[in-house]
Amino acid sequence: DTAVSQTPKYLVTQMGNDKSIKCEQNLGHDTMYWYKQDSKKFLKIMFSYNNKELIINETVPNRFSPKSPDKAHLNLHINSLELGDSAVYFCASSPWDRGFAREQYFGPGTRLTVT
Amino acid sequence: AQTVTQSQPEMSVQEAETVTLSCTYDTSESNYYLFWYKQPPSRQMILVIRQEAYKQQNATENRFSVNFQKAAKSFSLKISDSQLGDTAMYFCAFIYTGTASKLTFGTGTRLQVTL
Numbered sequence: 297d298t299a300v301s302q303t304p305k306y307l308v309t310q311m312g313n314d315k316s317i318k319c320e321q322n323l324g325h326d327t328m329y330w331y332k333q334d335s336k337k338f339l340k341i342m343f344s345y346n347n348k349e350l351i352i353n354e355t356v357p358n359r360f361s362p363k364s365p366d367k368a369h370l371n372l373h374i375n376s377l378e379l380g381d382s383a384v385y386f387c388a389s390s391p392w393d394r395g396f397a398r399e400q401y402f403g404p405g406t407r408l409t410v411t
Numbered sequence: 412a413q414t415v416t417q418s419q420p421e422m423s424v425q426e427a428e429t430v431t432l433s434c435t436y437d438t439s440e441s442n443y444y445l446f447w448y449k450q451p452p453s454r455q456m457i458l459v460i461r462q463e464a465y466k467q468q469n470a471t472e473n474r475f476s477v478n479f480q481k482a483a484k485s486f487s488l489k490i491s492d493s494q495l496g497d498t499a500m501y502f503c504a505f506i507y508t509g510t511a512s513k514l515t516f517g518t519g520t521r522l523q524v525t526l
Contacts, residue, residue, distance in 0.1 A: 337518070
């Protein structure tokens with residue numbers, strides 16, 4: 297009965313590879329997000345989708361491409377991985393209420409290590 | 412742009428004691444939400460408490476309560492009867508009630524609960 301799930305939880309890969317992280321939520325929320333947490337624990341939003349539509353696209357290299365096949369799923373694909381991409385990536389979801397998002401519920405995170 | 416400041420990088424408290432974590436924010440918006448999230452060593456982000464800006468009453472969730480001072484743009488978290496399981500990073504976060512609103516996090520306070 298996990299609310300927000302991510303796979304995989306750990307990902308170790310070499311520079312130059314392409315990898316994907318998957319996220320699913322069973323909370324019935326309309327809005328989903330990807331966040332990046334760096335080595336100093338700072339959390340920064342990358343993307344947000346509302347009902348499969350991209351609504352937030354922060355300054356992120358275009359090697360990162362989100363995809364939302366339906367409102368319960370949001371995947372993150374990363375091309376040509378670089379050392380600086382090593383971080384923990386969190387998926388989150390939020391109810392959409394009267395035209396805005398409120399509290400967000402996070403998945404367990406994916407620790408990506410690029411060697 | 413919204414900013415969230417947590418001026419205490421680390422704090423320590425003894426079990427059963429009370430501790431207060433500070434958070435200030437800066438915004439020109441009048442309608443917004445504030446949150447405290449907890450990230451234990453398991454790295455899961457857990458919503459601890461939320462406060463709607465239009466509500467004057469301070470939010471409370473069991474041993475967790477906030478002191479929300481809207482004019483001062485201050486939002487502190489009080490943990491009463493601290494338990495070892497409260498050891499974690501605590502993040503203050505802000506979201507305004509607009510379309511494409513995004514959660515802005517502070518830099519976090521690492522809380523250690525000791526025997």
